[in-house]
Amino acid sequence: MIKTYQDYLKQTGEVGSIEAIVQSIVYVSGLPGVRPKETIVAEGGQRGIVQSLEADLAEVLMLDTANLTTHLSVARTGESFTVAAGEGLLGRVVDAYVRSIDGLGPISGEKKDQPIDPGAPGIVSRVRVERPLETGVSIVDILIPIGYGQRELVIGDKKTGKTTFLLQTIANQAAKGTICIYVSIGKKQDDVKEVENYLKSKNIFNNCVIVGANAADPATMIYLAPYTGMAIAEYFRDSGRDCLIIFDDLSNHAKFYREISLLLKRSPGRGSYPGDIFHIHAALLERAGNITTASGKNVSITALPVAETLEGDITGYIQTNLMAITDGHIFFDIEEFRKGARPAINPATSVSRVGNQTKADLDRGLAQLIREDLSSYQRSLEIARFGVELPAKTRAQIDLGEKIGVIFNQDVTSILPRGLQLVLMGLLLAGYWQGKNASLVKVDVIKIFQKYDKGEFKDIEKQIVTCRSTEDLISLVRTKTSKITEALYV
Template identity: 35%
Template sequence: MAKEDYRFALRLSERGEVVGIGDGIAWIRGLPSVRLDELIAFGDGSTGLVFQLGRELLGAILLAQKHGVTAGMAVTHAGRNLAIGVGDALLGRVVDPLGNPLDALPPCETAEFRCLDAAAPAIIERDFVSQPLYTGCKIVDTLIPIGKGQRQLIIGDDGLGKSSLALDAVLSQRGRNVLCVVVLIGQPRSAVAGTVEALRRAGALDYTAVVVAEANALPGFRYLAPFAGCALAEHWMRAGRDVLVVYDDLSRHAQSYRELSLLLQRPPGREAFPGDIFYLHSRLLERSTVLLPKFGGGSMTALPIIETRQGELSAYIPTNLISITDGQIYFDARLFAAGMLPAIDIGRSVSRIGGKAQHPAIKTASARIRLDYLQFLELELFARFGTRLDAAVEEKLRRGRQLRVLLKQDRLAPLSELAHLAWLLAYGDGLLDSLSPPAAGDLLPTLFAAVADAGLTLEDARERWLTTLAASLAVAP
């Protein structure tokens, strides 16, 4: 505004006052027209997010503290909602839920901002899940397939390999034109550094953005972290890109929300969680979908991770997330102790819509493997009683033990869809019947190399696949 255009006039504005502060929460009197999820500015330049509206006081989450908020400090409207910078500038970066860099690099230069908490796409904007998303895991890609736009829960006790599976899924997107967002919630700094280093070594940071709220961060930051990651992914989805989002993990997120709610004196419910804990996660995960071409045509696939106690699936938060998501991958402690890695319980794991997106060749080759494996587990339990078994049952047990060895896989070693089809056909057509289970497992790299050298694709005829696999086994030592 030019100097000559300036006019003196009466200006009215609201002003509040800090009444109390502690544990990342500020209690404020005044600001009668303030709204939930609105940003407010403190007198020292700090910012906060309105989280609780009361008759006399309002509660705000402290986000950025400059010099220190104290009682009696003035508070005003910031005039905007909480948003994060989005765009390709975030790829390869490690940021906090507000977009501030945590990797000792300059701030991300973004031209567009997106609100952290936004409405999920309407039903009219959504399309059917029709394209597969490969995680590189034998069990998941063949028996529990995931489609682009699906919400697949990873559930199990602590230390069983849930995060490793999600990390494998991120590494498997290399060269597939799928962007990734990894959200780390409430983890110690050593675990965060290990995850970032694993992504860097595999070259996955080139297409991945990492959002971090460490264990020592304020509860408000841990609460906002998954919404920040979802906002980044939503921008790319609206731009027509395919995105994979990993929330590691939502157990700590729920605990942070419970902590905030109790600090703000909200009435507790079951297990001391507030009554709207179901809505908290549903409004986050419902934003993952496939969009119709006229609404962008992109997709957002969500892999939320949840922790159980002693394998208890009927706990409050696990049951909530199971009902929200499109299936779950269940990790079992007994399988882990027995050395079956990844320790995925095939009987309890399910993918409700991923089968529609699975490639027909893989779907056909794996049609009976799930049932055969579950029957083998029952027969093996029965055979432990020492009863005499006929030849047919002995053959099923032998093939089941071989399948158990074939399903084993090292962490951070994702396989391509061609490798999946190779071992499925070799096992299903009996090409490995003459080998012992350990020998069959040792020959898998030979099969994978033969498929790569022959230039096979999933669309090639089944006969050509079998000829190539048989020839590779014939020359194997």
């Protein structure tokens, strides 16, 4: 039963009065026993969260600002702010207060009140990140692997394909049963709608929740949106399921928090951001991780926060904060984007600090080989810039690098499972495309995708995933080349 102002007044026996209103901040007198982070309710039903306590007044961030007037009475609730999370959220689009905004009516089913700002899990319940999380994007899965429970920052300029990559990851993971939560922070309503349409087109929206706080919403709602998303993720994690949560994007969140802090008269620091900007993002992301439940099951919340840069500058305040907080970052390079790479990920400047420990020996060996080849490719390109005649070895390195680039190039609709990624890499390393140029390789790769979608290569895939080393992979692929050629060209 939802309690009213009168109910709380009777329950707590404390009353206050709004003395001043500054946009979404109100200053309340009275309420002698009020505590920071407590929820208060006004006579008109408007709710707010106490931010700080001064000598005579409490500073409150109002969640509803409609019909607020001075001298309006206010009561304590004795509770911290909670959101109602439940199974009914799956396949729905909600706002930061978990109210439906998809036009399908209220959220049905049993709900549990989840606090939006509990502490992070303690060290005793935490478990090593050991299981690999497949994104379905080969360059990430091979070179910048992510594990369940990891926090990996996705950073890059506007329109470089960050959201596309994230949607491909959601599509892959939701199909495997992971609960995916996409938190849109300060974006346009159109962008949220596009995300919803993409997930519906992949028939995996029933395993997803979208929390949308668009640019037209009050700053308070935008500030709360990531906390709501995390509270929903914690509900599903506690029910025994792995969760993937995406914050798109936290650099925008920082701007709205700055706005609120300046209204709260907090001293501005670097870039006018408040001094606790690192803390709020760190405290939020600390709640992700791999933990063991009371029943002994390992469950995780994997967080993929997004940060926007300008002209590839990753030395910004918020960007460096997030890079310090997370367990690695995937850098979407504007230069790679301009060269036509899709996704425009720069593997040399991206890092995954805990992803490697989730990988099998085969994947680690493969990643090392590919990295060495890509590094040789870059060096060879620099030599080629001088316009001199290149020795055969250098030409071969450039050729191999271009072919690796072709395999790593994936469009929006392609999601590659691990097996298919290994098939492609195995073919490359086994010399299947020796003597062919990159364009022909591209044609072959497209044909392999098409055949795979029709169900071919499944038996090859099954055998390849059992390989233990790159040598095993290469020798297995060599025995299958005739079968593959037959499938592609006959």
